[in-house]
Amino acid sequence: MAEVRYAEASRAYPGTPPVVAVDSLELTVADGEFLVLVGPSGSGKTTALRMLAGLEEVTSGHITIGGRDVTHVPPRDRDIAMVFQSYALYPHMTVAQNMGFALKLRGMPKETIAERVTEAARLLDLEKYLDRKPKALSGGQRQRVAMGRAIVREPSVFLMDEPLSNLDAKLRVETRANIAALQSRLGTTTVYVTHDQVEAMTMGHRVAVLKDAVLQQCDTPRTLYERPTNVFVAGFIGSPAMNLYTVPVDEHGARLGDLVVPVRRDAAAGLATVTVGVRPEALCLVGADEDGFKLAVELVEELGADAYVHGRARLADEEQRVVVRVDPRDPPAIGQTVRIGVRDHGEVHLFHPDSGERLHS
Amino acid sequence: MATATPATPVTPAAPAAPGPASRPLRRILGRASWTAGAWLAALVFFFPVLWMVLTAFKQEADAYTTTPHLVFSPTLAQFRAVFHSGIGPYLANSALATVLSTLLVLVLGIPAGYALSIRSVRKWRDALFFFISTKMLPVVAAIVPIYLAVRDIGALDNIGTLIVLYTAMNLPIAVWMLRSFFLEVPVEVLEAARVDGVTLRQEITRVMLPMVAPGIAATALICVIFSWNEFFFALNLTSVRAATMPVFLVGFMTSEGLYWAKLAAAATLACLPVLLAGWIAQKQLVRGLSMGAVK
Ligand SMILES: Nc1ncnc2c1ncn2[C@@H]1O[C@H](COP(=O)(O)OP(=O)(O)OP(=O)(O)O)[C@@H](O)[C@H]1O
Numbered sequence A: 001m002a003e004v005r006y007a008e009a010s011r012a013y014p015g016t017p018p019v020v021a022v023d024s025l026e027l028t029v030a031d032g033e034f035l036v037l038v039g040p041s042g043s044g045k046t047t048a049l050r051m052l053a054g055l056e057e058v059t060s061g062h063i064t065i066g067g068r069d070v071t072h073v074p075p076r077d078r079d080i081a082m083v084f085q086s087y088a089l090y091p092h093m094t095v096a097q098n099m100g101f102a103l104k105l106r107g108m109p110k111e112t113i114a115e116r117v118t119e120a121a122r123l124l125d126l127e128k129y130l131d132r133k134p135k136a137l138s139g140g141q142r143q144r145v146a147m148g149r150a151i152v153r154e155p156s157v158f159l160m161d162e163p164l165s166n167l168d169a170k171l172r173v174e175t176r177a178n179i180a181a182l183q184s185r186l187g188t189t190t191v192y193v194t195h196d197q198v199e200a201m202t203m204g205h206r207v208a209v210l211k212d213a214v215l216q217q218c219d220t221p222r223t224l225y226e227r228p229t230n231v232f233v234a235g236f237i238g239s240p241a242m243n244l245y246t247v248p249v250d251e252h253g254a255r256l257g258d259l260v261v262p263v264r265r266d267a268a269a270g271l272a273t274v275t276v277g278v279r280p281e282a283l284c285l286v287g288a289d290e291d292g293f294k295l296a297v298e299l300v301e302e303l304g305a306d307a308y309v310h311g312r313a314r315l316a317d318e319e320q321r322v323v324v325r326v327d328p329r330d331p332p333a334i335g336q337t338v339r340i341g342v343r344d345h346g347e348v349h350l351f352h353p354d355s356g357e358r359l360h361s
Numbered sequence B: 001m002a003t004a005t006p007a008t009p010v011t012p013a014a015p016a017a018p019g020p021a022s023r024p025l026r027r028i029l030g031r032a033s034w035t036a037g038a039w040l041a042a043l044v045f046f047f048p049v050l051w052m053v054l055t056a057f058k059q060e061a062d063a064y065t066t067t068p069h070l071v072f073s074p075t076l077a078q079f080r081a082v083f084h085s086g087i088g089p090y091l092a093n094s095a096l097a098t099v100l101s102t103l104l105v106l107v108l109g110i111p112a113g114y115a116l117s118i119r120s121v122r123k124w125r126d127a128l129f130f131f132i133s134t135k136m137l138p139v140v141a142a143i144v145p146i147y148l149a150v151r152d153i154g155a156l157d158n159i160g161t162l163i164v165l166y167t168a169m170n171l172p173i174a175v176w177m178l179r180s181f182f183l184e185v186p187v188e189v190l191e192a193a194r195v196d197g198v199t200l201r202q203e204i205t206r207v208m209l210p211m212v213a214p215g216i217a218a219t220a221l222i223c224v225i226f227s228w229n230e231f232f233f234a235l236n237l238t239s240v241r242a243a244t245m246p247v248f249l250v251g252f253m254t255s256e257g258l259y260w261a262k263l264a265a266a267a268t269l270a271c272l273p274v275l276l277a278g279w280i281a282q283k284q285l286v287r288g289l290s291m292g293a294v295k
């Protein structure tokens, strides 16, 4: 059990100019916490994880595990276990040997190893396969062996790099729940990398959003969703994505077509435009006499519990795509023009039009 | 083609008949001709070897006929004669030079290949080129300085000299081969091992080597073949004590050249160890390289 801390940790690849893959990452993962690193491709998630593993050099700053500075400690002395995206099982060893290898290297007695491996195999439902080589396993089974190899170690930190990305959709959802349950049972500090924001939101105690090597925001899934710190996080978290438009603002508020969203005077002081963010569920169909803007319906997505209306509206003199959540029992028809209003003005997010930072708190 | 006779009266059903019947036939004929061709080529290559082996079991009289005798009563007399003519030390020298130089090549080449692939050192391209550039110099051009150097340190006719030279001769190729095999190793597996707690030595011996065993077997086989058959150094740098099999064969040819069967027996004996090495290596060679480590 240990707390993990990135203290202004950076990784730059030499070159002209140098490629900074992780830029001054300042992040603390509490003891026993499940932290998810999420971000688009190339944002530096894998690099950040590998820095913690000791597989990637830290070019400036420090990393500590359990208060110990491990910045220059080789991987084997960090007391961490890692699950790789490709699983990286030892092809010449059986499942049991794969799982027991780390313990064997530590000179643990055979009986203890066998005991721990059996225990982990039972936990992961791998008992039948202990004598098989990895090539004789399915993708899902290999994934579990990789998990098993990590848990028999009883390390102080688990590192996982997109461990579910090679599984099919159904298995992924299932395994997602299993990993989360396993982690809370073991109570081991975990850093989990994914590019899938649904995975991030469902699994993480806290989620750290990375973009272009820079940490954007790290908070609970709820907070990320309700109070994104900038336009990027607002657009990245949530599915379907938040509607984001840069529109004119005056003393009455921000103008979304005919709809005026009140804006606190101090928030948008001195700005001619402002970026407005509204989640699909914060919008609704309204009657002709209510505040709203016109939307030409192009597509209705019915998901059972919800229905999403996709359409085009004229906002700030530009055609914009808008997504609105509607009552699935009474969705509008395609081709129809409907009137869209805001459910609650408190659910409208405002961002700086240039920097993208959140305005007002 | 007999089934597709044009003589059959054309009925509505008939056009279908020639198709299915002739197409498999053509395919069978096609495949048969490929097979025949392959066998023919193999036979052309293999025939001299076969003839050598057959001759080795003949009596001198049978071996020397102008119309070759295919039917003869086999005898081991020639092999016995070869053994009595003192082949022993030559065989021992060849074995020693081959085995030791191959081991040395592997001991030196595996770390070098590792440093040029997995943990690539700075300027690895230059190092790699340097290795192969040593093979660009024809041996004939190097023999005079080598001879002088060996003579001056008093190492002529010494098996140690051959071991060193064979190691130097095979090392560049071995490094290149090993490197290309090591490049096939998924890096993540090695990283997983590092996280699992291996030291550098354990990483190589317990994770990487088992994964590249087929490549190492192939490399070792090449080294064995090259050193076993090496003739030029052996001829120029040895005389009595350190002479190897190829030298023996040549000597045998001049001294007993008229006795074909005996010569064939000696040549057969010279081939055997390499065949044996190939057969042993084959078991390793057929194992898949990556074996489902990733994905
Ligand atoms: N060896 C390298 N040399 C130079 N740049 C590199 C190197 N390795 C990675 N990078 C760069 O570092 C950045 C971060 O890469 P990283 O693999 O951490 O991304 P990621 O967030 O894991 O993306 P993905 O979701 O695609 O896996 C990328 O822009 C990449 O191009």
Ligand SMILES: [Mg+2]
Pocket (backbone or CB within 6 Å): A045, A046, A047
């Ligand atoms: Mg990645």
